[in-house]
Amino acid sequence: MEQALVRDLKSRFGGEVLVPGDGGYDAARSVWNGLIDRRPAIVVRCRGVADVLAAVEFGRTHRLLTAVRGGGHNVAGFGTCDGGIVIDLSPMKGVRVDPVARTAAAQPGLTWGEFDRETQAFDLATTGGLVSTTGIAGFTLGGGVGWLMRKYGLTADNLVAADVVTADGRLITANAANHPDLFWALRGGGGNFGVVTSFEYRLHPVGPTVFGGAVLHPAAQARELLRFYNRWVAALPDEMTSMVAFITAPPLPFIPQLLHGTPMVAVAVCYSGAIEDGERIAQPLLSFGPPAVAHVGAVPYTGLQSMFDASAPRGIHAYWKTHYLAMLGDSAIDALVAETDKMQALSPFTTLHLHHLEGAVGRVDSGSTAFPHRDPRYAMNIVGLWNAGERPDPHIAWVRETYDAMRPFSTGAPYLNFLGDEGAERVRAAYGPGTYQRLVAVKNTYDPTNFFRVNQNIRPNVATAR
Numbered sequence: 320m321e322q323a324l325v326r327d328l329k330s331r332f333g334g335e336v337l338v339p340g341d342g343g344y345d346a347a348r349s350v351w352n353g354l355i356d357r358r359p360a361i362v363v364r365c366r367g368v369a370d371v372l373a374a375v376e377f378g379r380t381h382r383l384l385t386a387v388r389g390g391g392h393n394v395a396g397f398g399t400c401d402g403g404i405v406i407d408l409s410p411m412k413g414v415r416v417d418p419v420a421r422t423a424a425a426q427p428g429l430t431w432g433e434f435d436r437e438t439q440a441f442d443l444a445t446t447g448g449l450v451s452t453t454g455i456a457g458f459t460l461g462g463g464v465g466w467l468m469r470k471y472g473l474t475a476d477n478l479v480a481a482d483v484v485t486a487d488g489r490l491i492t493a494n495a496a497n498h499p500d501l502f503w504a505l506r507g508g509g510g511n512f513g514v515v516t517s518f519e520y521r522l523h524p525v526g527p528t529v530f531g532g533a534v535l536h537p538a539a540q541a542r543e544l545l546r547f548y549n550r551w552v553a554a555l556p557d558e559m560t561s562m563v564a565f566i567t568a569p570p571l572p573f574i575p576q577l578l579h580g581t582p583m584v585a586v587a588v589c590y591s592g593a594i595e596d597g598e599r600i601a602q603p604l605l606s607f608g609p610p611a612v613a614h615v616g617a618v619p620y621t622g623l624q625s626m627f628d629a630s631a632p633r634g635i636h637a638y639w640k641t642h643y644l645a646m647l648g649d650s651a652i653d654a655l656v657a658e659t660d661k662m663q664a665l666s667p668f669t670t671l672h673l674h675h676l677e678g679a680v681g682r683v684d685s686g687s688t689a690f691p692h693r694d695p696r697y698a699m700n701i702v703g704l705w706n707a708g709e710r711p712d713p714h715i716a717w718v719r720e721t722y723d724a725m726r727p728f729s730t731g732a733p734y735l736n737f738l739g740d741e742g743a744e745r746v747r748a749a750y751g752p753g754t755y756q757r758l759v760a761v762k763n764t765y766d767p768t769n770f771f772r773v774n775q776n777i778r779p780n781v782a783t784a785r
């Protein structure tokens with residue numbers, strides 16, 4: 320990057336501008352996934368919309384590959400790039416909660432922990448991530464699976480408006496009345512259409528205490544547990560959201576020492592209604608087995624939102640693959656158990672998650688947002704995680720093998736937010752042909768040159784596209 324250009328940008332930029340050699344450059348180029356090691360020519364840390372406008376103009380004028388970063392948790396590392404400009408939004412952490420209208424306008428640098436802190440001051444929340452350090456921005460644009468989804472829908476279903484800086488340097492507001500095509504695309508279509516500088520969410524009364532936690536069974540009982548679980552979730556009220564996690568038991572005080580380091584299957588729950596009702600509805604889960612560990616009860620909602628934080632520290636190396644599963648029949652369970660039995664030979668961080676969807680997620684019309692997958696019962700994430708310095712090959716091989724073993728039971732589509740850098744076909748599969756074609760039309764309107772292409776890319780089909 321020419322020094323004169325950098326000096327000029329710095330002179331009209333509010334936030335930090337970092338180039339290779341600057342103190343802080345290495346931290347600024349990194350993302351959550353430590354496996355990603357990219358070297359952008361310049362990282363700009365935006366303080367506000369004026370900085371975003373300047374950064375987009377700079378990237379456009381100098382024809383730079385442009386990556387946009389919210390929380391930096393995208394597993395494929397789309398929050399950074401080689402040789403181009405990174406528009407880092409993480410300093411933009413403003414949030415304004417309107418407790419009367421039950422809405423929150425939030426800037427894109429917020430994490431879910433920071434967002435929840437503000438909304439929970441009024442006993443309000445919207446569906447957010449299961450790890451509190453995840454960014455609200457990329458998360459919302461890709462859908463958003465979390466503890467409140469079966470009652471209140473995905474995060475994207477709770478988006479009521481967004482301010483967007485477009486590739487040609489305009490700031491527009493998209494909502495049901497203004498730019499409805501863009502508003503539709505932002506709810507599931509990822510970071511393809513511009514830089515979102517404000518997300519306005521619908522909020523709901525939640526907590527501050529909810530019924531939640533996890534039960535743990537030895538992995539040897541996984542088959543019976545999954546058969547029970549698949550029956551149990553079928554009749555649950557919307558308030559109960561749950562997930563299964565194949566784990567290596569961590570050394571936590573509520574887990575007996577003799578179980579530490581052993582393979583276990585956890586069912587984690589959150590009931591977003593009266594605590595006594597949650598307790599009653601969880602009873603079959605609490606009695607099944609019975610579990611080796613039952614760590615459930617009344618917990619602060621924000622506590623539940625950070626329950627898994629230690630399982631996914633920043634800088635860990637990660638490789639994931641994902642399927643939607645319409646159902647969990649006996650053959651799928653057998654395949655899943657056969658593959659998860661091999662996890663022990665890998666890293667204690669490696670895990671496999673099954674998120675139970677349905678409820679309010681399933682009741683949204685599949686054409687009303689760019690998130691069409693309203694029917695599957697489960698979103699599965701095969702999560703390879705290992706420490707820096709370890710050879711990646713066995714971890715990646717296990718994730719791929721498990722993915723292949725589960726393919727016969729998949730709907731054929733991946734969940735966008737868990738998708739790696741797997742090519743154009745998988746992005747198309749994440750939407751299906753109808754939604755994908757609609758997204759291309761929106762992309763043609765708002766980003767015809769494909770300026771925003773460091774993402775799960777929707778390629779425009781106009782002549783100027785890159």
Ligand SMILES: Cc1cc2nc3c(=O)[nH]c(=O)nc-3n(C[C@H](O)[C@H](O)[C@H](O)COP(=O)(O)OP(=O)(O)OC[C@H]3O[C@@H](n4cnc5c(N)ncnc54)[C@H](O)[C@@H]3O)c2cc1C
Pocket residue numbers: 350351386387388389390391392393394396397398408427447448449450453454455456457458459460461462463464465509510511513514515516631736737773774775
């Ligand atoms: C530890 C961990 C836990 C997770 N838990 C969950 C979970 O519970 N539920 C779930 O659904 N997903 C979960 N995810 C996946 C998560 O939704 C995605 O990784 C998501 O991309 C994170 O958003 P981010 O802002 O942190 O990511 P980033 O890497 O910053 O961005 C992701 C994508 O969004 C684009 N983008 C970011 N900000 C903007 C913006 N303001 N405007 C336009 N485009 C933008 C980026 O260009 C990039 O393409 C988890 C991920 C991790 C690593």
